[in-house]
Amino acid sequence: MSQIGNEIARRDNGPEAIVRQHKDDLTLVLPSHVKGETWMRLAYGALRSNKNLLQAASRNPGSLMNALQECARLGHEPGTEAFYLVPFGNEVQGIEGYRGVVERIYRAGAVKAVKAEVVHQNDHFEYSPDMDRPIHKPDYFSDRGPIVGAYAYGVFQDGSTSKVVVINRDYIDKVRKESKGSNSPTSPWVKWEDQMVLKTVAKRLEPWVPSSTEWRKEQLRAAAEVAAENTSPAATYQAPPQPDLDDEGPIEGELVD
Template sequence: MSHIGNAIEKRDNGPEALVRRYKDDLTLVLPSHVKGETWMRLAYGALRSNQQLLQAATRNPGSFMSALQECARLGHEPGTDAFYFVVFGNEVQGIEGYRGVVERIYRAGAVKAVKAEVVYANDHFEYSPDMDRPVHKPNYFSNRGPIIGAYAYGVFQDGSTSKVVVIDRTYIDKVRKEAKGSSSPSSPWVKWEDGMVLKTVAKRLEPWVPSSTEWRKEQLRAAQEVAAERTTAPQEYTAVGAPQDIDEGPIEGELVD
């Protein structure tokens, strides 16, 4: 548990009052693109609009504040599809959704599209490591059968494709088993299994694509420095051309057994 969660467990205060008290701690970890005041209003709203969450946060404010801090660190709006709060008994758990993972990838600016799909037993699906992208032909108007896997890849700004990540049912069940309270009726694994499978495969894609707003800022800063150096360089120096792209062949995918 974070230092905020540990510090407030012993305090007898309402959850909204505690959110206000630790406003500076929460907004300090927000990424630069998020406005602190707006984010705090959304945090208050998430509490006020969900009576079950309010009751759990009152009983266990430490767990709620820890979930809020994780939400702030990731730069998501509290209580949305990007980051939602789930009550397990007397504890509040914050869970980043599929939308949240994809939003972080888009924020970085390196990827112009993210393709992630759930594969069902009756879908036509074909992929091998020598293929640029999978071939997936679902019939949306028929019984597609149970979920058997999922895949994801990113399309970079230049049109090239990232590593393709494919997960099977065995991997999905392993992740679900390790998730806290996954068998509970209130668990997102029970209520929205397809969404959790999409999130799982999107998380597997993360190592292969930038997923941070700060990464984009660093790229812009570096580009500005290069531009400044070029404008101030003495005229007698000849600029060195950029290295040519090297064709490394097809990008292999990753199949998780």
């Protein structure tokens, strides 16, 4: 077979073709804010632009599909800072990034701001449970030293502060150790440690702030039900005026002395 023929065969039977074959299954789970055609183009683009990713996907197309399905379920765009497609040996691993976690929190609509910062050894940092928010004063123009921890909190629409989450270096190292292939040169932990630490603390914040579009849908549904009840005949019904017992005689059946 000629070189051109080999290229056509790879195109028609390779990972991109498999993704194309499962287009309906992938786009079906996308939330309404994501356009299916745009999402698919990004998936194809991620494969075409990363030779190592394409090779891993060719060896293990099932791992690619699992990663893309998780990406679609979360409502992220593949191959972006929201959701990384990373080759690990003979498989593709999908990794949600810090931006992806924060996007899901914003998408829920309950918070108007998310604050997450990495703390370095030489930063000035103060926090205790009786404080509303941490005091963090980094010197961006000097040697801040190694990363020692991170913190995150959300600001709700009414201006109140969510629970403040603080993690230390031991916790960061534990999470990194449990992450598959975290010492690989292609791992986000090696290439973008700050971003992975921010993601780790943002994930710890999730239980304390809504982070799903389903929460927003539930709020809208409840509001619609309340509005419907307020405009229903039962809600607008007014009871007839009661007789004034001082002006009328005794009500039928009432005992009188």
